[in-house]
Amino acid sequence: MRKRSLLILVSALALSAIVVAPGIDAYNNGVGSSDLEYDCGGSCHNEASTCTITMSASNETPSPGDTITVCVEVSGGEASGSPLGVQIVSCTTTSNSLPSDDGWTIISDPSGTTTYNYYEVDSYQGSLAISWQLSAPSTTGWYILYAREFHGDGGVYATDYSAGLAITVTDWSNGGEPPTNGEEPPTNGEEPVNVPVVLITSPSNSATVEGNITVNANVISVDAITCAILKIDGEVVSEKTEPPFTWTVDTTNLTEGGHVLLVTVVDSTGDKVDKEIAVFVDNESELVPMFGWILTMAAGTIVIITGTAMLIVLALYLRKRTMERRSR
Numbered sequence: 495m496r497k498r499s500l501l502i503l504v505s506a507l508a509l510s511a512i513v514v515a516p517g518i519d520a521y522n523n524g525v526g527s528s529d530l531e532y533d534c535g536g537s538c539h540n541e542a543s544t545c546t547i548t549m550s551a552s553n554e555t556p557s558p559g560d561t562i563t564v565c566v567e568v569s570g571g572e573a574s575g576s577p578l579g580v581q582i583v584s585c586t587t588t589s590n591s592l593p594s595d596d597g598w599t600i601i602s603d604p605s606g607t608t609t610y611n612y613y614e615v616d617s618y619q620g621s622l623a624i625s626w627q628l629s630a631p632s633t634t635g636w637y638i639l640y641a642r643e644f645h646g647d648g649g650v651y652a653t654d655y656s657a658g659l660a661i662t663v664t665d666w667s668n669g670g671e672p673p674t675n676g677e678e679p680p681t682n683g684e685e686p687v688n689v690p691v692v693l694i695t696s697p698s699n700s701a702t703v704e705g706n707i708t709v710n711a712n713v714i715s716v717d718a719i720t721c722a723i724l725k726i727d728g729e730v731v732s733e734k735t736e737p738p739f740t741w742t743v744d745t746t747n748l749t750e751g752g753h754v755l756l757v758t759v760v761d762s763t764g765d766k767v768d769k770e771i772a773v774f775v776d777n778e779s780e781l782v783p784m785f786g787w788i789l790t791m792a793a794g795t796i797v798i799i800t801g802t803a804m805l806i807v808l809a810l811y812l813r814k815r816t817m818e819r820r821s822r
Contacts, residue, residue, distance in 0.1 A: 526614055527579075527603065527605060527608065527610045527612060527613045527614050528610050528612050529592060529610050529611055529612065530581055530610075530611065530612035531583070531588055531589060531590075531591050531592065532581070532583045532585065532586055532587060532588055532591035532640075532642060533586075533588055533642065533652070541650045541651045541652070542651070542652070542653060543571045543572060543573075543643070543645060543651035543652055543653040544570055544571055544572065545568055545569060545570040545571025545572075545573075545643065545651075545653055546568070546569050546570055547566065547567070547568050547580075547641055547642075547643055547653055547654070547655045548566070548567045548655060549564065549565065549566055549567075549639070549640075549641050549655045549658075549659040550564075550565050550567075550659070551563065551564050551565075551639075551659055551661060552564075552565075554659075554660065554661055554662060555661075555662045555663075555664050556630040556661065556663055556664075557630070557663070557664065557665060558630055558631065558632045558633065558634060558663055558665065559629055559630060559632060560629070560630045561601060561627055561628070561629055561630075562627075562628055562630060562661070563625050563626070563627055563628075564582060564625060564626050564628055564639060564659065565623060565624070565625040566580050566582065566623070566624055566625070566641040566643075566655070567621075567622070567623045568580060568618075568621065568622045568623075568643050569620065569621045569622075570620065570621075571618075571620075571643075571645065571651065571653075572645060572651050573618045573645035573651065574618060574619065574620055575617055575618070575619070576617065576618060576645060577614055577615065577616055577617070577618065577645075578614070578615055578618035578622065578643060578644065578645055579612055579613065579614035579615075579643065579644045580612070580613055580614075580622070580624060580641060580642070580643045580644075581611050581612040581613075581641065581642050581643075581644075582611050582626055582639055582640070582641050583611065583639070583640050583641075583642065584596035584598065584637070584638070584639060584640070585638075585640070585698040585701075586640055586642075586654065586656070586696055586697060586698055586701065587698055587701050587702075592611055593611055593628065593639065596631065596637060597630075597631025597632060597633060597637075598628050598629065598630070598631060598637075598639075599628065599629040600626055600627070600628055601626075601627040601628060601629055602626065602627045603626055604624035604625060604626065611626075618645075630661070630663050631663055633663070634663045634664055634665050635662075635663055636660060636661075636662055636663075636691075636693060637660070637661045637662075637663060638658040638659065638660055638661070638693065638695045638712075639658065639659045639661065640654060640655055640656070640658050640659070640695075640696070641654070641655040641659075642654045642655070654696075654708075656695075656696045656708040656710055656740075657695060657696075657710050657712070657738065657740065658695035658696060658710065658712065660693065660695070660712050660714075689715075689761070689765040689767055690713050690714065690715035690717075690719065690759045690761050690765065690767045691713070691714040691715070691767070692711055692712075692713055692757055692759050692767050692768075692769035693711065693712040693713075693714070693769070694709070694710070694711050694755065694757055694769055694770075694771050695710045695711070695712050696708055696709065696710045697709070697755075697771070697773055698771070699771040699772060699773075700771075700772055700773070700774070701773050701774070702773070702774045702775075702776050703745055703773050703774070703775055703776070704745055704775065704776055704777045704779075705744075705745060705746065705777065706742055706743070706744050706745070707742070707743050707745055707773075708740060708741070708742055708743075709724055709740065709741045709742075709743055709755060709757070710738070710739070710740045710741075711724075711739040711740075711757045711759070711769070712739075713737070713739060713759055715759075715761050717761040717762045717763050717765070718761060718762040719736075719737070719739075719759055719760070719761050719762075720735065720760050720761060720762055721733055721734065721735050721759075721760050722734050722735075722739040722757060722758070722759045722760075723757070723758045723759075724741045724743075724755070724756070724757055725755075725756040725757075725758070726743070726748070726753055726754070726755055726756075727753055727754055728754075728756075731743065739757070739759075745775045745777060746777055748775050749775070750775055750776060750777065750778060751774065751775060752772055752773070752774050752775075753772070753773055753774075753775060754770055754771075754772055755770060755771050755772075755773060756768060756769070756770040757769050757770070
């Protein structure tokens with residue numbers, strides 16, 4: 495009878511654990527190499543990793559259709575011995591972020607046999623260097639590629655190469671025609687002038703943001719840059735006098751809704767160039783999944799406690815009946 499009571503108790507605890515499991519499985523346990531939008535499409539990697547991630551390209555000024563190699567290196571972090579995945583994307587939004595959405599064609603991924611933008615290793619050993627072969631877009635212009643790594647196996651950690659890897663697709667067959675994808679260098683009448691070109695590589699224009707974000711500006715300039723100023727809605731956030739021109743902004747200090755980010759760059763000759771983007775701050779919606787996860791865990795805990803209590807009562811009852819039978 496005691497063995498039967500113990501078996502019932504163990505079974506109930508196992509059933510309770512299954513009830514709680516959906517809250518645990520919300521963490522990405524690794525999806526395998528595949529085509530994957532930025533941030534798993536906005537799923538669950540919400541903790542900043544301590545790892546370092548960098549990007550490089552075999553050719554940063556290819557002609558349209560040229561093949562280039564893009565390498566991503568990861569070191570450190572919390573995923574030692576666990577799965578780790580790396581993706582390359584064309585923007586840091588949860589949709590339309592695949593390289594193909596910006597005209598790139600993946601010829602091969604790190605496996606050498608498939609053409610996915612996301613590649614996953616089963617056991618990360620503290621450092622990783624992997625590369626993709628890509629065909630450059632058919633339209634000349636300035637393009638940015640980003641990388642993001644994810645810790646799998648229940649890990650919620652992730653980090654970006656938020657500076658982005660700037661690639662200038664140039665028509666060298668025609669003497670090096672300037673880009674034509676909306677980022678033309680400014681001109682003064684018919685003569686081009688050597689003024690800086692500013693690219694805000696993160697966040698992307700019209701992106702929805704929350705928490706701490708990184709604002710990064712890439713500056714292409716013949717002359718030295720003397721200062722770069724970030725403003726939000728006309729208010730100065732910070733001024734930097736040397737690269738990298740990167741700022742961290744806590745969006746919880748901003749109101750919910752739309753805001754304008756403006757980067758002003760001044761070079762040593764006094765030329766000044768502005769570049770602005772719009773972002774939408776949405777910190778409130780991030781609380782909904784958190785509350786849902788808390789409620790799921792709470793419900794599972796209640797089930798475990800209730801089930802355990804019922805089984806204890808049942809075991810005591812059965813023990814009492816057994817003792818009564820023996821006393822007769």
